[in-house]
Structures are given as structure tokens and as C-alpha cells.
Amino acid sequence: xxxxxxxxxxxxxxxxxxxxxxxxxxxxxxxxxxxxxxxxxxxxxxxxxxxxxxxxxxxxxxxxxxxxxxxxxxxxxxxxxxxxxxxxxxxxxxxxxxxxxxxxxxxxxxxxxxxxxxxxxxxxxxxxxxxxxxxxxxxxxxxxxxxxxxxxxxxxxxxxxxxxxxxxxxxxxxxxxxxxxxxxxxxxxxxxxxxxxxxxxxxxx
Amino acid sequence: xxxxxxxxxxxxxxxxxxxxxxxxxxxxxxxxxxxxxxxxxxxxxxxxxxxxxxxxxxxxxxxxxxxxxxxxxxxxxxxxxxxxxxxxxxxxxxxxxxxxxxxxxxxxxxxxxxxxxxxxxxxxxxxxxxxxxxxxxxxxxxxxxxxxxxxxxxxxxxxxxxxxxxxxxxxxxxxxxxxxxxxxxxxxxxxxxxxxxxxxxxxxx
Numbered sequence: 001x002x003x004x005x006x007x008x009x010x011x012x013x014x015x016x017x018x019x020x021x022x023x024x025x026x027x028x029x030x031x032x033x034x035x036x037x038x039x040x041x042x043x044x045x046x047x048x049x050x051x052x053x054x055x056x057x058x059x060x061x062x063x064x065x066x067x068x069x070x071x072x073x074x075x076x077x078x079x080x081x082x083x084x085x086x087x088x089x090x091x092x093x094x095x096x097x098x099x100x101x102x103x104x105x106x107x108x109x110x111x112x113x114x115x116x117x118x119x120x121x122x123x124x125x126x127x128x129x130x131x132x133x134x135x136x137x138x139x140x141x142x143x144x145x146x147x148x149x150x151x152x153x154x155x156x157x158x159x160x161x162x163x164x165x166x167x168x169x170x171x172x173x174x175x176x177x178x179x180x181x182x183x184x185x186x187x188x189x190x191x192x193x194x195x196x197x198x199x200x201x202x203x204x205x
Numbered sequence: 206x207x208x209x210x211x212x213x214x215x216x217x218x219x220x221x222x223x224x225x226x227x228x229x230x231x232x233x234x235x236x237x238x239x240x241x242x243x244x245x246x247x248x249x250x251x252x253x254x255x256x257x258x259x260x261x262x263x264x265x266x267x268x269x270x271x272x273x274x275x276x277x278x279x280x281x282x283x284x285x286x287x288x289x290x291x292x293x294x295x296x297x298x299x300x301x302x303x304x305x306x307x308x309x310x311x312x313x314x315x316x317x318x319x320x321x322x323x324x325x326x327x328x329x330x331x332x333x334x335x336x337x338x339x340x341x342x343x344x345x346x347x348x349x350x351x352x353x354x355x356x357x358x359x360x361x362x363x364x365x366x367x368x369x370x371x372x373x374x375x376x377x378x379x380x381x382x383x384x385x386x387x388x389x390x391x392x393x394x395x396x397x398x399x400x401x402x403x404x405x406x407x408x409x410x
Contacts, residue, residue: 062353077306096263135340145350145352148269149350
């Protein structure tokens with residue numbers, strides 16, 4: 001895929017934060033097709049309000065939000081809406097962001113980039129301190145769930161250039177982390193994290 | 206069921222906190238059979254480490270922990286083990302604790318008891334401040350999940366006197382809330398929250 005002008009890059013294994021006004025949107029593009037993007041959303045006015053998977057599941061009545069669904073905060077309000085999703089729509093709300101503990105258990109003896117640290121670094125970069133690491137919306141992360149409740153670790157079902165558009169229902173800060181997981185094939189069979197791209201979209205007319 | 210001597214009561218709609226040393230256990234009894242108990246566990250030495258549903262699901266590879274499973278913290282360590290479970294084992298890790306926002310959306314115009322406030326009150330009662338309201342382990346809460354990811358609100362499958370025994374893997378604080386939900390039948394068709402009972406068990410010989 002040729003990267004279009006005006007797009008911003010989230011380098012492989014890194015995170016970025018973006019401020020949006022209510023009505024603006026972000027387009028997040030899975031440039032190479034199999035990159036998971038851990039995503040958090042905080043209310044700009046009070047960052048102790050944020051997208052909360054456990055509150056969202058209660059409101060939506062399903063494990064995975066899809067096109068047209070609102071993303072719900074820990075105060076049970078819509079903070080964004082999934083306006084577009086060109087992928088098969090398999091995202092995840094069940095699994096914690098990866099962290100140093102995860103990589104230690106996988107056998108790492110030295111520092112490994114991870115989504116939890118990426119969240120905190122991206123927030124610090126805009127002068128904020130995340131109140132906690134909420135359970136993320138893991139875009140394109142494929143965690144199949146069987147009726148007996150067992151879960152698997154699938155490869156993303158997305159293809160190069162798939163994107164989502166998330167439109168802000170209130171002023172908010174979106175943090176995105178291109179997941180650095182390269183020890184299990186959650187970012188595709190090649191276990192090679194890649195960069196992704198995003199851009200801010202104006203208020204819809 | 207006749208309440209046995211030595212048992213402590215969690216009154217209907219209320220919460221309680223209990224400190225355990227490593228090796229001790231708590232038996233939590235669904236006295237009347239259809240009461241959901243929202244449960245949290247914090248590391249006594251550092252309460253910023255706590256049972257985390259999103260980390261536990263990643264470790265266990267399933268939505269619901271069962272007999273023999275460890276309860277896992279946000280540092281991906283075992284904090285307790287489910288040593289016994291006489292119920293059909295349908296518990297929940299998907300749904301947030303109820304809170305004032307939930308009851309407002311259900312139409313309440315005055316204060317309604319809720320599990321989130323019960324957590325904070327129970328912690329204050331032992332001189333602690335919960336660092337946040339983690340997504341709880343909802344004992345006996347029946348949230349069926351279909352393969353397409355849709356979730357339901359079931360009635361508990363437990364019967365009067367069913368119990369779980371949770372054994373501490375480290376010094377920890379267990380907080381239990383007898384869920385005050387009386388507007389949807391999550392605590393049984395009668396929508397009548399009841400008291401439950403618990404007791405501390407010594408280190409196993």
C-alpha cells in the first residue's frame with residue numbers, strides 16, 4: 001500500500017497520543033495488514049473518565065464493538081463511535097495490554113517494548129499522566145472465544161490498508177500503541193511488528 | 206440452609222473486606238442460592254497489585270476461572286487459587302461492578318446501593334483506599350456468551366449453600382460485595398438481593 005500524504009506514522013513497537021475535539025475523528029490504518037493496535041481513550045476534561053472494556057461490554061451486550069457501536073467509558077457514556085471499519089471487525093476487549101511481566105514470563109531477560117509502557121510514554125509526551133492502564137480496545141487482535149468460554153490466540157483477519165474511523169463524542173485523547181509482541185503470532189505469523197498510520201479527520205459536515 | 210456457627214455475614218446490599226495471610230483461605234457461601242458476590246483481591250504489601258480480569262483471562266485462556274485455577278494479578282502472578290467450588294462454576298469476569306451511573310441509566314433518581322461504592326466503603330473500613338475499582342470477579346454471576354460474541358444476563362445457576370473456597374497465594378485483602386442489583390434479575394428472578402456468609406479458614410495442613 002502506498003502511504004497517502006498527510007498521514008502520520010506510529011512506528012513499529014511505539015505509541016502515540018492524539019487530542020480530538022468532539023465531532024473530530026481519527027482514521028487508524030493497518031498499513032501492512034496484520035498489526036494489532038492497542039487503543040485507549042480518555043476524556044480530555046477529566047482523564048479519570050476513560051474507555052472501559054468492562055463497562056462497554058455491559059452496555060453493548062457483546063464482547064467486541066463493531067461498526068456503528070459506541071465506545072463506552074467507566075461513567076457509562078459514549079466517548080467515541082466506530083464510524084467505519086473495513087476489516088472483518090474482529091477486535092478484542094478481553095486481553096490486557098502487554099507489559100514487562102508478560103515478556104518476563106515468555107522468557108525475556110532484558111527490556112522488551114510493551115503496550116503498557118507505550119501508553120504511559122505517549123501520555124507523558126503530551127504532558128499528562130495516565131491514571132492507570134485501562135484494559136485496552138485491541139484493534140484487529142483476534143481472540144476467538146468458544147461457547148465453553150475458552151479463548152485462543154489468533155492471527156489478525158485484517159488485510160493491508162484496512163482501517164477504522166473512530167469519531168469523538170466528546171473532547172478526548174486517543175492513545176494508540178503498535179503492539180511490540182514478537183514472541184507469539186498475535187501480529188501475524190511472521191511475528192514482525194510493523195508501523196501503522198493514522199490521521200485526524202475534521203468534524204463531519 | 207441453617208447458618209453454621211462461626212460464619213460472618215455480609216448483609217444484603219453491602220460489602221466486607223477480609224485480610225488473609227498466605228495459605229489461609231476464605232469460604233464464601235451463597236446462603237440463599239442466587240446472590241451474586243462481586244469480589245476483588247489486593248496484595249496486602251502493595252495494593253496497587255490486585256486481581257485483574259484482563260490479565261487473568263490472558264493467563265488462563267478462558268473467560269471464567271474454575272476449581273483449581275489461580276486468580277491472577279495485574280503483575281501476572283497468582284494471588285489466590287479456587288480450591289473448591291460446589292456450584293456449576295458459572296462466574297463472570299466480563300462485566301463491571303454496578304455503580305451510580307448504572308442505576309441512573311436504569312431510571313433511579315435517588316441513591317442506589319452499588320458494588321463500586323461497597324468496595325470503597327469496605328476498604329475504608331479497614332483504613333485503606335482502593336487505588337481504583339478493578340473489574341471484579343463476579344461469583345455466581347451468569348453471563349452466557351455466544352460464539353458470535355453476544356452476551357446475555359442470566360440468573361445464577363447456583364443453589365442454596367453452594368460455596369467457593371479461595372486460598373491465598375500471598376498475603377492479601379479480599380473484598381466481597383453482595384450485589385444490590387434489584388432492577389434486573391441478575392440475583393435471581395425475584396430481584397431480591399440477600400445476605401451471604403463467609404468465614405476464614407486456616408492454613409491447610
